[in-house]
Amino acid sequence: MKADRADLLELTPEALVALANAGFVKRAQKEMAEGKAPALAQDADGTLHATYADGTRTSLAAGRSLRDAACSCIASGLCRHRILLVLAYQQSCRDGAGAAQPAHDTAAVAGEGARAGLDESTSDSPGGNADRQPAPSSDTVAEAGTPAGGPWSPADFDDAALQAALRPATLRQAVELARARPVAKLAGWRAQAPAPTAHLPMCTVRFFSRHSLGHARCDCQEGGGCAHVALAVWAFRAAAARQPGQTDATVEIVPPEPDGIDAAARLADAQVLRALAAAVDALAGQLWAEGSAQAPLALAPRLGLVRSLAADLGAAWVSADVDALAAQLRDQDSRSARYDPRRLLDALAGLQGRLAAALWAADVADGTGTARQPQPLLPARQILGLGIKGEVTLDHLKLVSLGAAMWADGGHPGAACGAAIAFADPDTMGVVALERSWPKAEAAAPAVPLAQRRIVGNPLGKLAASQVVTRAARRRANGLLEIGSGTRQTNVLPLSPQAWNDLRPPLAFATVASLRRHLAQAAPSCLLPRQAIQHLHVLSVADVAHWGWDAAAQTLHANLMDAEGQCCLLRCRHSSGMPGAVDALAGLLRSAEAGGDPVLRVAGTVRVLGGALEMEPLAVMTQARAVVLAAQAANATTLPAGIAPPPAPHAALAGNALALLAQWLREGLRNQRPTAAERARELSAALARAGLEGTAQRMEAALAGLGGGPGASVAADWWQLVLWLAEVESAALHPVPG
Known part of the structure; x- marks a missing residue:
C-alpha cells in the first residue's frame, strides 16, 4: 500500500471523532481490534477501495473528505465503514514502513478516542472537494494517526x-461575508x-x-466545505x-478583493457610532x-x-448590552428575583x-488618535460586534451539561420562574x-415544581443532568x-462521571x-462579547477543607484545594429557585470528608x-x-457553622x-441626602489610608456632580469609576507598610 x-x-482518533462522531469511531476501533479490518486496494490515482466481509464496498478518492466517500451500506451519510477505511489504511502504512515502535494499540485507543460512547448518528452534510496532496514524509508514515510534524498554519x-477545495459559489459567499469585516x-x-x-x-x-482543506471541520450546519473555512484561512x-x-x-x-466601501460609508458609520455613544x-x-x-x-x-441606533450600526454586542440593561430595569420594576443592584450597575458601566x-479604537485605526496613544487591545468591530448574524444553524452537535441556575419570584402579581442550563x-x-x-401558577392552581417543567420533551431536572446529541440546534x-422538538433529531443521555474528562x-x-x-x-468584560453565561469554568479538585454554613449570609462555603495545594473558595448561596442546592452540596462535602465518594x-x-x-x-462531579x-x-439537615x-x-x-454606587443608581x-456625600468621602479617605490614593482621587472627582445630578462629563466619570473600582476589587494588591 x-x-x-x-x-x-x-x-488522529480525536480528529475522526470531530469529522464523524464518537459512536462511529468507537465501533470502528473495536472492529479493528477484533481483526475485522477490510481488504484494501489502491488505484494509480490514489483512490482507496475497502471491501468488507459482508460485501460492503467503500471508496475514497484522492483529495476527498470522509463525507465525499462512496459506500454501499444503507447509511445515508457518514458511517463506520469510512472510519474503518482510514484506520485500516493507517495500519497498512505502518506495517509497510516497518516502524520500529508499534503505533497505538487499537483497543486502548478505542477507550481514549471514543467520547462518552455516543450512538451511531449519521450525517449527510456536504463535504469539501479536492486540494493539494504532497507526499508524506517517513515520519508521517511512522506516526500515522498521531499529530505529525512541527508547527504549521x-x-x-x-x-x-x-479553489480546489471549495465550490466557486462558496468562495463568492465567503467574499460577501468578508466584506462585513468580521473579527476572528x-x-x-x-x-x-x-x-x-x-x-x-x-x-x-x-x-x-496540513495537507487537505477537505478535513477542515466547521460547526455550522454544513459541517465543512463551507464559506467559513475560507474566512478562517484568510484570518490566519x-x-x-x-x-x-x-x-x-x-x-x-x-x-481578498476590494470591498468597495468608500470613505463616505465609513464616515457614516463613524457618525452613527458617535450618535449612539451620545444617546x-x-x-x-x-x-444617575x-x-x-x-x-x-x-x-x-x-x-x-x-x-x-445600535441596530442601524449593526452592533450586536451593544444591542446585547442594551438588552441586559433593559432586563435588569424590568426585573427591578417587577420585583423579580433576577434583579441585582450590582448587576445593573455593571451593565450600565459596561455599555458606556x-x-x-x-x-x-476606531480613532486609532483611522489615524486620528494621538501618536502617544497605545494600540487598542481589540479592533473596534470586535468590540461592537459588527457583521455578526443573529443566529446560526448547527451541524451534528454534542453537548455536555455543566449544571443549571434556577430562579423563582415571590408571590407578587406577574411573578415568574425560570432556569438556564449551561452546556x-x-x-x-x-x-x-x-x-x-x-409565569408562576395562580394560587388556586397546583404548582408544578420547577425541576419537573419540560424543555425539549424532557423534565428540566433531567435535561440539566444530561448529555445531548442533536442535529436540531440553533445558536x-x-x-x-x-433545540427543535423533534425527538428523532435529538438524543438525551445521562451525564456520566466521565462526561467532563475531555474538557480542557x-x-x-x-x-x-x-x-x-x-x-x-x-x-x-466590557470589551468581550456579551454572553448569556459569563466566566463559567470547570476546576479539578484534589481535596475539600474547612467547609461550613454562614447563617447570616445564607451561604455554604468551602475551600477547594488543587493538586498544587492552592485554594479556591466555593460559595453556594441559598435561593428559593434552588431550595435543594445547599443541602445537596453539603451531602457531597460530608461524604468526601468521611472518606467516601471524593469530589473530583x-x-x-x-x-x-x-x-x-x-x-x-x-x-x-x-x-x-x-x-x-x-x-x-x-x-x-444540620450544617456545621462557619464563616x-x-x-x-x-x-x-x-x-x-x-x-x-449601586444604591445611588437605584435611588x-x-x-x-447630605449624609450620602459624607459616607462617600469617608470611603474615599479609607481608600487613601489603604494606599489607594489614585482610587480615592477618582472617587472625589466623581462626587463633584453629586449635588444636582451629573452632566455629560460627570456621567462619564461615574462609569469610569465603576470600572476602575471593579478592577481594584479583583486585583491582587499588597498592603502598604505602616
Whole structure:
C-alpha cells in the first residue's frame, strides 16, 4: 500500500471523532481490534477501495473528505465503514514502513478516542472537494494517526488550494461575508492541541490536516466545505502578515478583493457610532440623576433611541448590552428575583465602557488618535460586534451539561420562574445556555415544581443532568441555544462521571493558578462579547477543607484545594429557585470528608476577589456520579457553622464603594441626602489610608456632580469609576507598610 495519502495518515482518533462522531469511531476501533479490518486496494490515482466481509464496498478518492466517500451500506451519510477505511489504511502504512515502535494499540485507543460512547448518528452534510496532496514524509508514515510534524498554519493554504477545495459559489459567499469585516480569534498549532482553530463570530473552524482543506471541520450546519473555512484561512493569513510566527491572534478578516466601501460609508458609520455613544451617555445621565427606580415609561424613549441606533450600526454586542440593561430595569420594576443592584450597575458601566473603547479604537485605526496613544487591545468591530448574524444553524452537535441556575419570584402579581442550563461543547470548548421562563401558577392552581417543567420533551431536572446529541440546534450570537422538538433529531443521555474528562482550557483547568492566569490575561468584560453565561469554568479538585454554613449570609462555603495545594473558595448561596442546592452540596462535602465518594471536579461561575479565586457552583462531579445542584430536592439537615474568610482589605473597600454606587443608581443622585456625600468621602479617605490614593482621587472627582445630578462629563466619570473600582476589587494588591 502506497503511503501517499498524507491527509489520511495524520488524522488522529480525536480528529475522526470531530469529522464523524464518537459512536462511529468507537465501533470502528473495536472492529479493528477484533481483526475485522477490510481488504484494501489502491488505484494509480490514489483512490482507496475497502471491501468488507459482508460485501460492503467503500471508496475514497484522492483529495476527498470522509463525507465525499462512496459506500454501499444503507447509511445515508457518514458511517463506520469510512472510519474503518482510514484506520485500516493507517495500519497498512505502518506495517509497510516497518516502524520500529508499534503505533497505538487499537483497543486502548478505542477507550481514549471514543467520547462518552455516543450512538451511531449519521450525517449527510456536504463535504469539501479536492486540494493539494504532497507526499508524506517517513515520519508521517511512522506516526500515522498521531499529530505529525512541527508547527504549521492554515495560512499555508494558497488560493489554488481554496479553489480546489471549495465550490466557486462558496468562495463568492465567503467574499460577501468578508466584506462585513468580521473579527476572528485564532488559536494556532500547539503540540498539546495540534488542530489550529479559528473562532469566528458565529461558528468555529478547526483544521485537522496540513495537507487537505477537505478535513477542515466547521460547526455550522454544513459541517465543512463551507464559506467559513475560507474566512478562517484568510484570518490566519492576516495574522501571519501582521506578525509572522504568532501562535494566537485576534484579527479583522479582510476580503481578498476590494470591498468597495468608500470613505463616505465609513464616515457614516463613524457618525452613527458617535450618535449612539451620545444617546447612551444621555440615558446614563437620566438614570444617575433620577434613579433606576423611576417609571419605565420615563426611560422608554431613550432606550428606544439607543436600540434603534445600535441596530442601524449593526452592533450586536451593544444591542446585547442594551438588552441586559433593559432586563435588569424590568426585573427591578417587577420585583423579580433576577434583579441585582450590582448587576445593573455593571451593565450600565459596561455599555458606556464598550462604546468609549470602540470610539478610541476606531480613532486609532483611522489615524486620528494621538501618536502617544497605545494600540487598542481589540479592533473596534470586535468590540461592537459588527457583521455578526443573529443566529446560526448547527451541524451534528454534542453537548455536555455543566449544571443549571434556577430562579423563582415571590408571590407578587406577574411573578415568574425560570432556569438556564449551561452546556459545554467538547469539540470547541464553547459554552451555550438553554433558557426558559414561565409565569408562576395562580394560587388556586397546583404548582408544578420547577425541576419537573419540560424543555425539549424532557423534565428540566433531567435535561440539566444530561448529555445531548442533536442535529436540531440553533445558536444565537450571545450563546443562547434553541433545540427543535423533534425527538428523532435529538438524543438525551445521562451525564456520566466521565462526561467532563475531555474538557480542557480555556474551559476546564487542572489548577487554581492556571485558571487565575487565564482570567487575568482576558480582556475586560466590557470589551468581550456579551454572553448569556459569563466566566463559567470547570476546576479539578484534589481535596475539600474547612467547609461550613454562614447563617447570616445564607451561604455554604468551602475551600477547594488543587493538586498544587492552592485554594479556591466555593460559595453556594441559598435561593428559593434552588431550595435543594445547599443541602445537596453539603451531602457531597460530608461524604468526601468521611472518606467516601471524593469530589473530583466542580463547574461554576468564577471571579477573582482580591487576587483570590471564588466560584459559585452549578454542578459537582465525583468519582461515582454527576450532581447538578439546582435539580436536587431539598433535604433538611444540620450544617456545621462557619464563616467565610473576609476578602482582602482593598477588595472589601472597593466592594463597599461599588455597593454604595449601586444604591445611588437605584435611588438617583438628586434624591440623596447630605449624609450620602459624607459616607462617600469617608470611603474615599479609607481608600487613601489603604494606599489607594489614585482610587480615592477618582472617587472625589466623581462626587463633584453629586449635588444636582451629573452632566455629560460627570456621567462619564461615574462609569469610569465603576470600572476602575471593579478592577481594584479583583486585583491582587499588597498592603502598604505602616
